[in-house]
Amino acid sequence: MYAQMIKSTGKGIKSLDEMDPEERAFQERIDAGGKIEPKDWMPEGYRKNLIRQIGQHAHSEIVGQLPEGNWITRAPTLERKAILLAKVQDEAGHGLYLYCAAETLGVTRDQMTRDLLSGKMKYSSIFNYPTLTWADMGAVGWLVDGAAIMNQVPLQRTSYGPYARAMVRICKEESFHQRQGFDIMMKMANGTPAQRKMAQDALNRFWFPALMMFGPSDKDSVHSAQSMAWKIKMNTNDELRQKFVDETVPQAEYLGLTIPDETLKFNEETGHYDFAEPDWEEFFQVLKGNGPCNTERLAARNKAWDEGRWVREGLLAHAEKKRSRQMAAE
Amino acid sequence: MSTDPKFEFLCRMGDNALVLGHRVSEWCGVAPVLEEDIALANVALDLIGQTQLWLGLAGEVEGAGRDADKLAFHRDVWDFRNVLLVEQPNGDFGQTMMRQFLFDAWHLAQLTALIDSSDKEIAAIAEKSAKEVTYHLERSSDTVIGLGDGTDESHRRMQAALDLLWPYVGEMFLGDDVDAAMVEAGIAPDPASLRAGYDQLVGDTLAAATLTKPDDDFAHKGGKSGARHSEHLGHMLTQMQWLQRAYPDATW
Numbered sequence: 001m002y003a004q005m006i007k008s009t010g011k012g013i014k015s016l017d018e019m020d021p022e023e024r025a026f027q028e029r030i031d032a033g034g035k036i037e038p039k040d041w042m043p044e045g046y047r048k049n050l051i052r053q054i055g056q057h058a059h060s061e062i063v064g065q066l067p068e069g070n071w072i073t074r075a076p077t078l079e080r081k082a083i084l085l086a087k088v089q090d091e092a093g094h095g096l097y098l099y100c101a102a103e104t105l106g107v108t109r110d111q112m113t114r115d116l117l118s119g120k121m122k123y124s125s126i127f128n129y130p131t132l133t134w135a136d137m138g139a140v141g142w143l144v145d146g147a148a149i150m151n152q153v154p155l156q157r158t159s160y161g162p163y164a165r166a167m168v169r170i171c172k173e174e175s176f177h178q179r180q181g182f183d184i185m186m187k188m189a190n191g192t193p194a195q196r197k198m199a200q201d202a203l204n205r206f207w208f209p210a211l212m213m214f215g216p217s218d219k220d221s222v223h224s225a226q227s228m229a230w231k232i233k234m235n236t237n238d239e240l241r242q243k244f245v246d247e248t249v250p251q252a253e254y255l256g257l258t259i260p261d262e263t264l265k266f267n268e269e270t271g272h273y274d275f276a277e278p279d280w281e282e283f284f285q286v287l288k289g290n291g292p293c294n295t296e297r298l299a300a301r302n303k304a305w306d307e308g309r310w311v312r313e314g315l316l317a318h319a320e321k322k323r324s325r326q327m328a329a330e
Numbered sequence: 331m332s333t334d335p336k337f338e339f340l341c342r343m344g345d346n347a348l349v350l351g352h353r354v355s356e357w358c359g360v361a362p363v364l365e366e367d368i369a370l371a372n373v374a375l376d377l378i379g380q381t382q383l384w385l386g387l388a389g390e391v392e393g394a395g396r397d398a399d400k401l402a403f404h405r406d407v408w409d410f411r412n413v414l415l416v417e418q419p420n421g422d423f424g425q426t427m428m429r430q431f432l433f434d435a436w437h438l439a440q441l442t443a444l445i446d447s448s449d450k451e452i453a454a455i456a457e458k459s460a461k462e463v464t465y466h467l468e469r470s471s472d473t474v475i476g477l478g479d480g481t482d483e484s485h486r487r488m489q490a491a492l493d494l495l496w497p498y499v500g501e502m503f504l505g506d507d508v509d510a511a512m513v514e515a516g517i518a519p520d521p522a523s524l525r526a527g528y529d530q531l532v533g534d535t536l537a538a539a540t541l542t543k544p545d546d547d548f549a550h551k552g553g554k555s556g557a558r559h560s561e562h563l564g565h566m567l568t569q570m571q572w573l574q575r576a577y578p579d580a581t582w
Contacts, residue, residue: 062359062364065358065359065367066359069358069359069360072355072356072358073352073355073356073569073570074569074570074572074573075573076403076573076574076580076582077399077403077574077582078348078378078381078382078385078398078399078402079382079399080582081355081378082375082378082379082382085355085358085371085374085375085378086371086375088358088359088371089367089368089371089372089375092359092364092367092368092371093368095364096364096365096368099364134573134582184582187581187582191580191581191582192577192579192580194577194580195577195580300359300360303360304359304360304361304362305362307362307422307423308361308362308363308366308423309362310481310483310484310487311362311363311366311423311424311477311484312362312363313480313481313483313484314476314477314480314481314483314484314485315473315476315477315480315484316480317480317481317484318475318476318477318479318480318484319476321479
């Protein structure tokens with residue numbers, strides 16, 4: 001779930017009667033559960049919306065390497081180091097599949113990268129929070145990947161074929177990520193008093209930012225309706241947030257940790273937990289660039305890109321030389 | 331400190347993998363291009379996996395109750411037995427890949443020889459590792475060639491990396507009492523015996539990369555014996571070992 005506040009380019013939802021035959025056939029195919037493939041006709045709004053959504057998801061995977069990469073060199077055992085490396089590597093791989101899926105819509109990875117680096121395209125708000133202790137590696141896996149899964153599992157059924165197929169593979173890996181995060185939390189929660197303190201502190205810091213990952217409340221989410229009609233968004237923000245809370249609260253209880261929300265209570269009538277909304281003002285500030293780590297994250301990506309320029313140019317120049325030598329030899 | 335030459339030898343193999351794996355893992359998320367992030371993580375993962383095997387066996391041979399983690403996270407600089415080459419800082423991507431290539435070329439030759447070791451456990455680890463390192467060498471030599479024979483800037487940077495790192499190559503081929511004991515037991519090859527093949531392979535790759543091997547074969551030493559590491563290793567350990575040292579009674 002790394003797409004937030006995706007701006008819809010549709011001009012409100014048309015009824016089937018208002019559509020021309022091409023668009024009607026497109027919508028009927030989606031309504032019947034069919035997939036749209038790259039060469040199929042699609043409304044321009046669908047294409048643009050998907051580029052934004054898949055691009056933001058891809059960028060989130062790329063920037064998401066940084067808060068966890070922050071602990072690879074300090075991982076406490078060889079096994080933990082290997083698991084964390086593998087996880088961060090998976091994220092880079094997810095970024096790669098998603099960029100490829102977006103490229104089928106007629107945008108290049110280089111263009112999307114430039115838009116990320118300039119700040120024009122966004123990535124998930126969650127990666128603008130710092131990872132301060134080893135328990136944060138547990139909290140990120142447990143809560144952040146847990147929240148991501150809530151959204152990504154239904155996206156396996158999304159209408160755009162390449163996106164849906166990328167999501168199938170991503171979901172398999174994300175569930176492993178969540179388990180490894182929970183496993184770290186278990187060790188910490190059942191460990192020494194200092195480890196327990198780290199685990200609680202991590203939960204305190206990541207709980208509300210994790211809830212923000214689902215985006216603003218449905219009543220304030222102006223772009224959802226068209227995306228849902230196109231099946232590029234499968235559930236509303238509030239539905240997913242509720243599902244996440246309902247699944248996560250018992251896990252926190254199992255760990256013996258306290259969710260930092262005094263209003264949290266199981267509601268017998270609804271069968272769901274009632275919980276406090278995150279501070280949406282903070283969320284909008286993070287999106288505007290005022291999160292604790294926005295500046296560092298974007299600076300790190302820009303630095304990597306700028307310092308890597310000579311490498312990319314060198315390898316391209318070599319490939320070109322090799323090609324002309326081969327042509328000369330033929 | 332144990333004086334068992336087999337323990338020493340296993341620490342050398344394990345510490346090379348540990349220290350280089352750590353260095354490579356420092357690239358996480360900031361490589362020049364996404365495919366390189368993935369490839370570097372692969373190499374680091376292989377090396378950390380090899381570390382677990384070599385240091386795990388070292389702990390068993392020592393018989394003092396130390397496992398791979400205890401050896402990795404609770405020894406100080408003077409007990410590390412890696413060659414100086416692998417503890418050198420990453421520098422730019424070219425320096426990292428040159429270090430990788432110069433090490434991989436030795437590493438594969440060493441592992442290939444160890445497959446015939448009289449020690450079955452060592453042979454088994456070597457066989458598994460050699461498969462991984464074959465890929466490391468293929469990739470690092472391709473990158474050295476691509477960047478050496480790329481643009482003027484990439485060529486200049488790769489030549490600078492080679493000039494910087496060449497004085498750390500010789501140590502991999504210097505034998506000592508530990509090596510002599512390993513040769514006698516049929517466990518490992520004489521380090522000097524690997525030099526001719528190495529020079530051939532490295533020479534061919536550098537020629538394809540249009541890079542010039544430095545004339546001077548002077549070799550820094552002190553890493554594999556532990557007598558004198560570079561200043562860089564201590565800083566790496568402060569980061570790598572910090573959690574284990576700060577919370578010694580915790581399990582993770």
